Amino acid sequence: MSTHDPLADLPLEIDSYALEGLERDVSSDFTRLSTVIRLRGGGHEGVGEDVTYEALDHVAFQGAGPTLPLAGSHTVESFSRLIEELDPWPSPPVRDPSYDYRRWAFESAALDLALEQAGRSLADVLGREPRPVTFVVSLRLGDPPSIDPLRRRLDSYPSLRFKLDPTSDWDDELIAAVAATGAVDSVDFKGAYEGTIVDQPADPHLYRAVVEAFPDAWIEDPKLRPETDDILRDHRDRITWDAIVHSVEDIDALPFLPKMVNLKPSRFGSLRALCAAYDLCAERGIGAYGGGQFELGPGRGQIQYLASLFHPDTPNDVAPGGYNDPDPGPGLPDSPLAPEPSPAGFRWGDWR
Known part of the structure; x- marks a missing residue:
């Protein structure tokens, strides 16, 4: 079934x-x-x-x-x-x-x-047990880039883990300082975006510097070009995809079988398409993590709920919304998030 x-x-x-x-x-x-x-x-x-x-x-x-x-x-x-x-x-x-x-x-x-x-709850109908959700905080380092946004968050929450968006204006000194924190689980090259405020071209110098500085980090959405493919070829086990994944057909069309993909529920549109992606990944042994879209309301809890059921232990980009504030305040929950499914419905936490 x-x-x-x-x-x-x-x-x-x-x-x-x-x-x-x-x-x-x-x-x-x-x-x-x-x-x-x-x-x-x-x-x-x-x-x-x-x-x-x-x-x-x-x-x-x-x-x-x-x-x-x-x-x-x-x-x-x-x-x-x-x-x-x-x-x-x-x-x-x-x-x-x-x-x-x-x-x-x-x-x-x-x-x-x-x-x-x-x-009935979603967990009950699916016959799955909600588990604590590991999460990372998605962060850009500003313009011009600085380690300060990262430092401020680590000063308040020393155990935080991050997903960062490297850009061509990251210099070697900044890359070394960020790597020295040991707090980065994934880097997102934004290679699939065009015509947006987060576009990032295929930059061989940036790719090489980041891939070497973060040898254990997942590499999301690189732009595969002849000038970057040589740099990335030995790191394909770390390459994961996000912005181009809207269906199982998109996963089938990837240039090589990934070990991990980012399954953002909102990208799939229909519940049917999202569930098919969960099933495909389970059948093929492809890992998954969840991703957010700066949700402000119930959507954040819903993607945390899905992560708790399908991929609780991966670097889920589903941090509580307070971490998206320019200066996150005190009292935010640490990773992993304790399960908070509603007794009935598809809700997580206290949103009403």
């Missing part, structure tokens, strides 16, 4: 839905907007979070309001097919990946509501 099978036929009753906007300044030097989708039915509510990055897309979505014909009797799978047919975009998104982000928001809200109505 596939992972998706016990979820697909869960009954789902929807009476109405509402949208809630969230906003927060985060550590990547931008103001994050997201939209919480609240599906309501039978006295219960299910929540999901649209992690589309462009603010204008959220403004248009929230301004249009709950216009989709979602009321009625469904199953989790039939609702997924309905969302596939509908257009939840008042105007086309700025970037195509946002189609999947919004679909995931509706599908995760539907899963939460169906489980609430059934009085």
Whole structure:
């Protein structure tokens, strides 16, 4: 039986839905907007979070309001097919990946509501035990780059582990200082991005310096070019992929069989596609870790929940949201996160 099978036929009753906007300044030097989708039915509510990055897309979505014909009797799978047919975009998104982000928001809200109505938790339906979640903090080192953002966090939380985004303006002195902390579990070359604020070209000098300075770190999304392939060839066991992975077909199309991939639920859009990726990785012995999208609301807990069920011991980029603040305050939980699944539904922690 596939992972998706016990979820697909869960009954789902929807009476109405509402949208809630969230906003927060985060550590990547931008103001994050997201939209919480609240599906309501039978006295219960299910929540999901649209992690589309462009603010204008959220403004248009929230301004249009709950216009989709979602009321009625469904199953989790039939609702997924309905969302596939509908257009939840008042105007086309700025970037195509946002189609999947919004679909995931509706599908995760539907899963939460169906489980609430059934009085069962996600862990119970899947027959999996939630386990403590190992996490890393995703961080850029500023412009111009400095070790200060890393140092500030380590001063407050000495056991923190990190996923860093190296850029061409990292000099040898900075690379050595970062490596000396011993706190880096993965480096993200952002090689799959084009036309974004995080674009990073294939830089042979940077690749060589970083790969050699962090010999035990995972290497995410390198840009494979003749000038970088020679540098990376002996490190293929450490190469992992993120931005180009939206389906099992994308995993099949990778240039070589990876030992690890980043499975970000929002990139897959549908619950069906995400579950298929979990199953494929299990069948082929491919490790996985989870990734976040600067979630501000229930989406963060939901990806922590999935990590606890499918890949709790890997460097999950699902740190509690407080670590995304420009200056994280005291009292944040350390890794690993203790399991906090809700008694019923698809929620983690105290989000309501």
